[in-house]
Amino acid sequence: DIGLPQANGLELVQRLRARRAPVPVLILTARDTLDDCVDSLNVGADDFMTKPFRLPELVARVRALVRRSHAVTTSKLSAGPLEMDMGQHVALLHGQPVDLTKREWAILENLLLQSPNVVSKEKLLQSISSWDADLTPNAIEVYVSRLRHKLAPGGIDIRTVRGIGYRLDEPTAA
DSSP: OBBOOOSSSHHHHHHHTTOOOOOEEEEEEEEOOOHHHHHHHHTTTSSSSSSSOOOOHHHHHHHHHHHHHHHHOEEEEETTTTEEEETTEEEEEEEEEOOOOOHHHHHHHHHHHHHHEEEEEHHHHHHTTTTTTTTOOOHHHHHHHHHHHHGGGGGOOOEETTTEEEEOOOOOOO
């Protein structure tokens, strides 16, 4: 939606596209002017629908977006010297492979997709909980600690935002 409670939807799309996030974006909004549609598509949205909408049309459009997104063979996320090639399932730090477990991969992917925003511990837990129902919120702390250790040589920092979650900080030029 363009009018999100605490953010501007178009700015969110711009941030996703600037990070080369490989996610399809459908704007579903009550705003119905041609300018709203054109602006949304120009900042990187893949499709645009106005409310009220017909459910069968929404479902068809989402299916089309998903179908097209699977056609993309190489999608990459990056932050400074860190690059995640989603198609090849390879993480590189300064061009060197970083050995990540599937849970570390999922957590890092979430942090990169949401950067520079904070990702809640609960969301990170949800991203890895499908593999093991016995995980506790403390498991996230363990995986984040491991990621910090692996990413430290590249100056990539995972910041704790007390009581909320974590944020990925890119290295700054000195």
